[in-house]
Amino acid sequence: MASRVVYWNGDFVAENEARISIFDCALMYGDMVFEMTRSFRQQPYRLAEHLDRLYASMDYVEIDCGLSRADMEAATYATVERNLPALEGFDFQIMHDVTRGGLPLYDSLIREGTRPVVSINVFPLVRHTGGMAERYVSGGHYVVTPQQSVPARYVDPKAKNRSRIYYKVAELQAARMEAGAMALLTDEHGYITEGTGNNFFMARGNEILTPRGHDILRGVSRGVCMELAAQLGYAVREADIGPYDVRAADEVWSTSTTVCMIPVTRFNFRPVGDGRPGPVYRRLLAAWSDAVGVDIAGQAREYAALRTTWVP
Ligand SMILES: Cc1ncc(COP(=O)(O)O)c(C=O)c1O
Known part of the structure; x- marks a missing residue:
């Protein structure tokens, strides 16, 4: 081979x-x-x-x-x-x-x-997206970690760099809270910034909110998600979002390059909305799949089936 x-x-x-x-x-x-x-x-x-x-x-x-x-x-x-x-x-x-x-x-x-x-x-992507196949169905769990983001005035997270020890510390903290939980960081005022390798979104009614672009890596997938949401007629807004505000969210999801969008069905140990991936998430993922000509979650399922036998 x-x-x-x-x-x-x-x-x-x-x-x-x-x-x-x-x-x-x-x-x-x-x-x-x-x-x-x-x-x-x-x-x-x-x-x-x-x-x-x-x-x-x-x-x-x-x-x-x-x-x-x-x-x-x-x-x-x-x-x-x-x-x-x-x-x-x-x-x-x-x-x-x-x-x-x-x-x-x-x-x-x-x-x-x-x-x-x-x-x-x-x-x-067999291992990476294959390993996330189940998450497209059951959703992830975001937990806010004691480890916070580094403010842009110290090291700007908009530059994608590998001085990433604070993301690792956040992941260790999240894993101690619950195995498999996704770390979610906040800024010095307590507003949500981003995950350790993904951006945060929430939907409330017809509105989609995502943290402002100051203290985050401005994800390419974040941009795609905002574009698709606007095309589908949602009002998309960058905002200061505190953990308090997530109580009122109907839906939450994360975006990142390899997996595109993962629904988040629990936030700080409580269900988001009805605790299942919601209609806004599903519409956006379908639009994304259409745009790229690949059933994104379906491909992850296909890769999941090969994951244990595929040798890199
Ligand atoms: C800290 C952080 N935030 C957000 C993202 C998502 O960015 P993108 O959509 O460009 O993959 C990443 C991706 O690795 C990241 O490392």
Whole structure:
């Protein structure tokens, strides 16, 4: 069977050989930015938006990766193309990782030198979305964690970076509250910001609310969800939303690239609405599935069936 390869600073290397130095800034300081895109029908989805954000993230942390945006796009398509025989017909995630490179202090020890490292890899979504199949039906449980978001004036979460230890701490706290619970962070005023890898939405009557874009990663899927909701005639508004306000929500859901939308049927140990995925969520997911030509939840079910036997 064909094996996957990784774009690595202009070359392609075997996925299981792709390495960075222990002296790379990414390992020393979490000093790197990244992107996660997914495919539908094996075509990168909303790649332009993901690359816009990647270049904005690089600009924020002042990394010049040496590739123009057009070069990066070409490298992305080349990576997909090279890997198609190894992707077995599955949809996949595309990960862009850009590190500042090796620390000059250790230059003679770093095989790749000290320039930024750009890598692009693709990986079938079998485990990731397959593992979430049940959630499209029963929904997730958001719990507000003691760990809060870092205000944008310290480290701006709009830049997708890997200095993410506070998200991990939030996940550990959520797991202690209930196995499988999804961590939901708040800002210093107690308003909801985002999950550790997803954005928050709630529906109340005909209105859809999502936190303002200050202290969050402005998800590409968040943008898609807002677009689709507007097309379907919902009033969509960015707002300060406190946990108190969620009591009045008919529905809650999260958005993120790989799974698109996951219904949230419990919030802080209480049911949301009637405790089942609601009509607004279902309409939006159907519209999203139509737009991309893939039954999103159906694909996750299909992948779930393969998950235990599929070997990456
Ligand atoms: C902290 C955080 N918020 C939100 C998101 C959702 O963003 P997107 O829809 O672009 O995947 C992510 C995705 O990884 C994330 O890490």
